[in-house]
Amino acid sequence: MRRLAIALSLLVGTLLAPVGHVANAGEELLVISASDGSVTRLDLGDLKALPVSEIRTRTIWTTGVQEFRGVALRDLLDHVGAASGMITAVALNDYLIQIPTSDATIPGPVVAYLHNGKQMSVREKGPLWVVYPYDDNPVYNTEEYYARSIWQLIRLEVPR
Numbered sequence: 001m002r003r004l005a006i007a008l009s010l011l012v013g014t015l016l017a018p019v020g021h022v023a024n025a026g027e028e029l030l031v032i033s034a035s036d037g038s039v040t041r042l043d044l045g046d047l048k049a050l051p052v053s054e055i056r057t058r059t060i061w062t063t064g065v066q067e068f069r070g071v072a073l074r075d076l077l078d079h080v081g082a083a084s085g086m087i088t089a090v091a092l093n094d095y096l097i098q099i100p101t102s103d104a105t106i107p108g109p110v111v112a113y114l115h116n117g118k119q120m121s122v123r124e125k126g127p128l129w130v131v132y133p134y135d136d137n138p139v140y141n142t143e144e145y146y147a148r149s150i151w152q153l154i155r156l157e158v159p160r
C-alpha cells in the first residue's frame with residue numbers, strides 16, 4: 001500500500017509539474033492602490049465575487065479561440081471607486097504599463113483569472129492576465145494594446 005501511495009504521488013507530481021502552482025482561494029492576487037492612499041487587496045474569492053465577464057477570442061499568444069473568464073476592468077475600477085485618468089499596471093516581473101481608464105468599457109478588457117476554464121500558473125501567464133477582446137475590435141490588434149495585455153498582473157495603481 002505504501003509503495004502504491006508513493007508511486008501514485010510521484011505520478012501525480014509528474015503530471016502536475018508542468019502546470020505549476022495555482023492560487024488558493026485566499027491567496028492575495030491583486031493589490032489596487034489609489035492615488036488618495038486607499039489600498040484594496042483582493043484574493044481569488046474576492047475577484048470571483050465581483051461581476052463575471054467572459055471573452056471568447058483568439059490572441060497572438062495562443063492558438064485557436066480561447067475563453068477567458070474574470071472581472072471586467074470597468075467593474076474592477078468601479079469596485080474601488082476609481083476616477084478617470086491613467087492606471088499603472090504592474091506585473092510579477094516588474095513589467096509595467098499605463099492603461100487609460102477610457103479602455104475600461106463593457107465589452108472591453110477583462111482581468112482574467114480563468115483561461116479555458118482553468119486557473120493559470122505563473123508559467124501560464126497567471127494568475128491574472130489582462131485580456132482584450134482582440135477579435136471584436138481591430139484597434140485591439142495593435143502593439144499598443146498588446147503592451148497593455150499584461151500577464152502575471154499583481155498591482156494596479158488607479159486615480160481616485
Ligand SMILES: Nc1nc2c(c(=O)[nH]1)N[C@H]1C(S)=C(S)[C@@H](COP(=O)(O)O)O[C@H]1N2
Pocket residue numbers: 061091092093095143146147148149150151152153
Ligand atoms: N507580464 C508581462 N506582460 C507583458 C509584457 C511583459 O514583459 N511582461 N510585455 C508586453 C508587451 S510590451 C507586449 S508587445 C506583449 C508582448 O508579447 P510577446 O512577448 O509575446 O511578444 O506583451 C505585453 N505584456
Ligand SMILES: [Mo]
Pocket residue numbers: 143146147
Ligand atoms: Mo511591446
